[in-house]
Amino acid sequence: MLASSHMRLSRLPCHTSKRCLAVRAQAAPSAPAPAAGKASTRQHAQEGKDDGQPFINLIPNNGRWEGGIPPVMGAHLMASGVVSPVSVSKGAGIDVTPHPFQYHDTDTDVTVLLYVTAEKAQAGLAKLVVEAAQAAVKAKGAFTLVLSGGSLPSLLAPLATAKGIDWAKTHVFFVDERNVPHSSPDSTYKAAQEELLSKVPVPPAQVYAIAEGLPVEQAAIQYEGRLISVPAAALPRSAEGGFPVFDLILLGLGPDGHVASLFPNRGETAVTSGWILPVKNSPKPPPERITMTLPVINAAKEVAFVALGAGKAEIVQRTLEVQALPGALPAQLVRPRGGKLKWLLDVPSAEHLDVASWGEGKQWPRSTF
Numbered sequence: 324m325l326a327s328s329h330m331r332l333s334r335l336p337c338h339t340s341k342r343c344l345a346v347r348a349q350a351a352p353s354a355p356a357p358a359a360g361k362a363s364t365r366q367h368a369q370e371g372k373d374d375g376q377p378f379i380n381l382i383p384n385n386g387r388w389e390g391g392i393p394p395v396m397g398a399h400l401m402a403s404g405v406v407s408p409v410s411v412s413k414g415a416g417i418d419v420t421p422h423p424f425q426y427h428d429t430d431t432d433v434t435v436l437l438y439v440t441a442e443k444a445q446a447g448l449a450k451l452v453v454e455a456a457q458a459a460v461k462a463k464g465a466f467t468l469v470l471s472g473g474s475l476p477s478l479l480a481p482l483a484t485a486k487g488i489d490w491a492k493t494h495v496f497f498v499d500e501r502n503v504p505h506s507s508p509d510s511t512y513k514a515a516q517e518e519l520l521s522k523v524p525v526p527p528a529q530v531y532a533i534a535e536g537l538p539v540e541q542a543a544i545q546y547e548g549r550l551i552s553v554p555a556a557a558l559p560r561s562a563e564g565g566f567p568v569f570d571l572i573l574l575g576l577g578p579d580g581h582v583a584s585l586f587p588n589r590g591e592t593a594v595t596s597g598w599i600l601p602v603k604n605s606p607k608p609p610p611e612r613i614t615m616t617l618p619v620i621n622a623a624k625e626v627a628f629v630a631l632g633a634g635k636a637e638i639v640q641r642t643l644e645v646q647a648l649p650g651a652l653p654a655q656l657v658r659p660r661g662g663k664l665k666w667l668l669d670v671p672s673a674e675h676l677d678v679a680s681w682g683e684g685k686q687w688p689r690s691t692f
């Protein structure tokens with residue numbers, strides 16, 4: 324189904340880390356030949372060599388790969404071709420280190436919106452934001468919108484001319500931000516200003532930018548302080564944990580499955596308390612960032628992933644169809660407790676999905692233990 328039609332997938336399954344660790348699949352003898360740079364990893368996984376490299380945990384056959392999922396699919400493949408560690412376990416079922424990442428149990432409904440073109444997806448994104456804004460203003464007189472960086476700001480042009488948003492009642496935040504001056508080409512604030520915020524009548528005091536020129540730890544504390552100062556009437560707190568409940572968070576999807584600045588298998592991704600974290604030595608430059616925590620993202624009323632273009636096809640397929648060990652794909656840890664998670668895709672980014680076999684009642688991700 325394409326264009327504005329969408330598929331609705333049912334409840335997310337519950338996965339505990341214990342359960343995830345208990346399951347490993349074998350290498351795939353009939354898997355497609357790996358691209359250059361992946362061979363050693365694949366051989367390593369197939370032959371079970373202990374050459375000091377981390378053992379790569381794999382997941383069971385999801386039915387699409389004869390003989391099992393190719394090794395690189397079950398782990399976290401960097402754009403460089405390097406497979407990053409999923410576990411330090413030396414072999415299947417033995418020497419298991421407790422995994423810090425947890426899938427929590429939710430009733431999240433996932434809706435995948437698949438558009439014919441990127442332009443239509445951008446228009447769909449603008450419509451989604453307008454609807455969320457109108458519902459929020461009607462309910463509490465304010466709308467809290469959270470933006471990502473990367474490619475997302477460039478997709479917001481139709482929102483600048485969309486009718487129906489009361490910008491005077493809108494508050495704009497950043498799910499993550501690079502610790503750079505606002506004038507830097509790496510600044511998400513700068514990109515958001517150029518693409519959207521300078522074109523709409525949002526009061527500058529309601530745009531919550533990172534402070535400039537602070538050590539990253541202080542920048543995180545300062546940003547969290549700014550969020551705490553937003554009146555609860557506009558930004559309510561969740562009953563469970565007292566996290567801020569944003570009306571809508573727009574997430575990008577990194578090629579390694581990162582969301583915000585929560586990268587695979589990093590400590591920040593496992594954090595279960597706090598609102599804003601400093602990130603140092605980010606695997607993606609620039610190295611210093613601040614990020615909202617996963618509990619904050621999962622406390623939102625609605626979260627929408629926006630992943631457009633062929634460059635996202637592989638990671639979209641892995642995230643939506645292949646259950647990874649928790650932490651290996653941070654995007655799979657996004658399960659808003661409010662229950663609404665949407666994916667906005669276009670035909671190129673959905674290219675590797677086996678959409679025809681999806682139907683009502685399918686779980687997300689489709690391969691489950």
Ligand SMILES: O=C1O[C@H](COP(=O)(O)O)[C@@H](O)[C@H](O)[C@H]1O
Pocket residue numbers: 471472473474475499500574575576577578581582583584607
């Ligand atoms: O560094 C970041 O990357 C992700 C993904 O960006 P994209 O360019 O691959 O779309 C982004 O969502 C995040 O906010 C940003 O800081």
